[in-house]
Amino acid sequence: MFGINGAELGILLLVAVVVVGPERLPRYAEQLGGWVRTLRGLLRTAKERVTEELGEDVADVDWASLDPRRYDPRRIVREALLDEPKTVVPAVEATGRRYTTGAARRAAEAAAVAAPPAPDAPAPYDDEAT
Template sequence: MTFLGLTLDKLIVIGVIAAIILGPERLPAAAERLAGLVRGIRDLANGAKDRMREEMGPEFDDVDWRKLDPRQYDPRRIVREALMDDAPKAAAAASTVAATAAAGRARRRTTPRDPLPDGAPYDVEAT
């Protein structure tokens, strides 16, 4: 389990270092202040959630928050799914482009004014 990138091992090391630095006299007071800080942050978050629920109304409970989590978006997966959905369309478009390119190459070979050799990326009709 990690919390803000801190594993249990790291938290134990931080606790031991804090116990050494603060000493046994000041450690209980520091732990109490830390617990108060955590409680305050939790109360602040709950207050914000309650205020949001109050201002948004009953629709707030219907929202699936996990679906809106930005960490779930993987750009590679999104692109892959988009390409897989358009696979038949893309194949048809690719065959059309290939046929057009083949016709252009055949036309270029018969054009006597072609300044470049065959296979060069030059479109006579574009100029």
């Protein structure tokens, strides 16, 4: 905590007791206890509000796995390589052609958008544009 070991903390507490004096020490200890109780109440209220806002699903989150100190690129790559490959579900277009990847589907959609409309087709109209 703040780079202070146990012996240094003890010395600081002893100096604080000597500086504050025995007549004011109980009042300061009471104030410190009040601050700690207030801080605990604030933290409890914050946790309740987070749970209320995000729902009960937030309780299932493993916060330790999101700790940046546990970030190890070698472990991430190892886990990614050992995972089972995801199966690609082919999509069928209305014309009956099958696309095995999302990239092929997007390329076909882009080609369809880039194609000029038929000469006798009405002009495209976007009712949400204005």
